[in-house]
Amino acid sequence: MTPQSRADGQGRAPGGGAGRSRRSFLTHLVAAPTLALVTRAGADLLVPQPAHAVVPSLPAIADLVDLGDLFIRAGAPTSTLLVLAVETDGTVRFRLPREEVGQGLTTAVAMLVAEELDTPLATVRVELDDARPELLFNQLTGSSNSIRSLYGPVRQAAATARARLVAAAAAGWNLPVSRLTTANGSVRAPDGRTASYGSLTVAAASPDLIVLGATPKPAARHTLVGTPTNRVDARAMVTGAQRYTLDLDVPGAKPCVVRRPPTLGGAVRAVGNRAAVRAMPGVLDVVTVPTGVAVVAETFGQALDAKAALQVTWGPGPADHLSDPQIRTKLRAAVPPLLVPPLLTPYVDAEFDFAFVSHAPMETNSAIADVRDDRAEIWSGLKSPIVARQTIAAELGLPLDKVKVHVVQAGGSFGRRLFFDAALEAARISKACRRPVKLMWTRVDDTRHGRMRPATHHRIRATHLLGEVLSFEHRVAAAETDFRHGLGEIITATVASLPLGLGNATLAQTLFHTTVKSPYHFGLTTQALTEVPTGIPTASWRSVYSANTRGAEEIVVDELAAATGKDPYRFRRTFLKTDAQRAVLDKVAAEGEWGRAMPPGCAQGIAFHEEYKSRTACLVEIDARDPQRVRVTKAVIAVDVGLPVNPRGLEAQMIGGLTDAISTTLRAGLHLDKGLPLEGSYSQFHWAQQRDTPRDVRVLVLPASGAEPGGAGELGVPAAVGAIANAWARATGSKPRSFPLDFDVDFTPYPR
Structure with a gap:
């Protein structure tokens, strides 16, 4: 039996105080014979203000808020328009x-x-909501923000439902709610009587039921x-x-x-054999859309055969001249100059190149569209289904309320599905051929014509003297990242509303x-970004700017340690800012046996990263004795996310980040050749296979260190990038400067 229900508590979210969110909740019943409710909230985000009148710079403000804070603020007005029903x-x-x-x-x-309702997990069904424009900025999945933004509102919705169920039982038994408890999907009275939630749901839905409020459980x-x-x-x-x-x-x-x-x-100029292809077995239609020539058929095999038979004349694309x-x-030409000249003190200089990278989700781009006249x-x-719905409605010339967009669980994303390219393309095709279509991008389509992580160049200079680091400058030039999927609008609207002088800050900055x-x-310490327009389709990729930027910085930290004669682990420990940061670093150093003897050609590497109110350290061991098959053989990861909701899920996230880092650090990248990537499959893209991943991986989830969860989805990549590169440097005696490290074209590209 759980402790006494808090059904008669004051309706407020946990937390509050300077620098944190405060929410006041009010619940409205949805008209239904059983308990179904929408929990509404008014919210504000308290942002610390400087005591003086000077408007702080953007980097200084970034020390007060992170991207997740901006997302939470943007979604606050609708953050608890959540729908929960008990059947x-x-x-x-x-x-x-x-x-x-x-x-x-x-x-x-x-x-x-399940936690807030005191009901078995097996009784809970979580279903993906359709596009809901009334949610405004509160239906975008990204930036490691879902659990951070949903933690309070979801708990409040469930706690409110529990309060109504308890109140219904109390009314039926003529007992005060304070004497009732909840457990295992039922309400219990002191005399042993029980009532299942299912038996109470009709009474709990009554608008006449008096419920003063509900407070979620403390952790x-x-x-x-x-x-x-x-x-x-x-x-x-x-x-x-x-x-x-599909x-x-x-x-x-x-x-x-x-x-x-x-x-x-590139654009279609002419299709020379449209009629002949349309006459092929099973082919139903051949239509031209802005992205190419679509073939609709009875089977995918027939559609693929017809596609291959097409004779198309193409116009140029915006990046044809680029390799x-x-x-x-x-x-390199776009990187701004460094400010601190290396005149009087020792210094470490480094430059890095990172290639374009595909998102490469297991499920390629796909969509089903049924477009009618009305x-x-x-x-x-x-x-980002809200923006998808708006864009598709505008493209089709239909009122917004005549377009339904259903969100389907997807097989991977890593940022790719922030864009709705397939949904828009399917809608165009369905309209053109006047029939429902089931669109599939092939693997070659997804690898070559999908969006990609931008290539970047980095220039870093760190000066030091007598064991102290005096300055650390990092300049980044990146192919421009496309944010036209909803995230850009969220950031723009939120930043403009902040009383922090950010109104003119660019989205990327x-x-x-x-x-x-x-x-x-x-x-x-200064970090600066310059974006370079290229005409190449890009998108946020797991960790967005952090994977490359912080990965490169962690390499330089190792080189600083060497320049000052310090051990890389001890050097980091000395300069980290907080005990929480040192705790994860100490954990991996101890559990990974940092400093143990390794055979020649094998080495350890260590790195640290903090983002989205979470922090992690990664220690890897690498075997570089065969230059053609460098392998990470062991990894130990420590992670602190404040309050971990599901430690097993967190372990999976960190292992996923490690795999992404192994892939993109060692072998996976896209070669751009005259306006098109050469790679067209997993084998050519060289994503890490099972044989490339370590058999010995340990993820150490630290106990709760805060009242709320931090972000985790993107946390695991940057530290792993740094640790792998540092291990490679120690094993080979070479300084890693261009990624992926092994980037030969060792395959025959598919025809264009």
């Missing part, structure tokens, strides 16, 4: 205004609901949250029962593929400075 059989249904792309979000949210009373828990969708995923977009059976939807241009962004050498030259319906894996921060006391 007569005791099933709890929660509509999640976020996307599940494999990160375990539905499991973590189900845990929060000290959690029995499920904080406990390692298997994913609620794991069995469906491994047995093939999980339904992704598994949906939408009446009349026919398979569709697109013949794409030989260079990025890797030209990109590197443009980025309405449209779309199904796809979407992380705001994102850069609210995510990239040095955790070290390194004297005068």
